[in-house]
Amino acid sequence: MTIFRVSSLRAFVTGATVTRAAPWSVPSVAPPSDIQIEFKIEPLPRPGESIEHKRARLLYQSRKRGILETDLLLSRFAKTYLDSFNAEQLEEYDRFLDEYDWDIYYWVTDNPQRTVPEKWQASEIFKLLKAQVQFQGKEILRMPDL
Numbered sequence: 001m002t003i004f005r006v007s008s009l010r011a012f013v014t015g016a017t018v019t020r021a022a023p024w025s026v027p028s029v030a031p032p033s034d035i036q037i038e039f040k041i042e043p044l045p046r047p048g049e050s051i052e053h054k055r056a057r058l059l060y061q062s063r064k065r066g067i068l069e070t071d072l073l074l075s076r077f078a079k080t081y082l083d084s085f086n087a088e089q090l091e092e093y094d095r096f097l098d099e100y101d102w103d104i105y106y107w108v109t110d111n112p113q114r115t116v117p118e119k120w121q122a123s124e125i126f127k128l129l130k131a132q133v134q135f136q137g138k139e140i141l142r143m144p145d146l
Helices: 051-063 068-084 087-096 101-108 124-136
Strands: none
Touching: 051 068, 051 087, 068 101, 068 124, 087 124, 101 124
């Protein structure tokens, strides 16, 4: 029998619990390998956010993702298109940025490891991003100036 010490983290996470095996667990019994924990943090509601503030926030969120590859793709996209987007397009891009970084990267680079969900296959924002990535070809990318 394996003894687990459980620590729960529920701040900012809905419906998920983090569990960790204690160092004094009995090592002879391996935990099940079919357990998968997925975290999805719900976006903060932003009632009354102005268009200018939303553009600035989305530009920042496009630049500071945490994965350099996605940072490069999204920051160049945001620099090119955010100023011309209307409120509806900004809202769609905001929802798109809630996706996981590696998923976005694999989707726009046509990597077969991840399939594009139906909700983004017909998206105007996704099509623009994918077209920009394909157009860049072998160009050396760098972050756009602020």
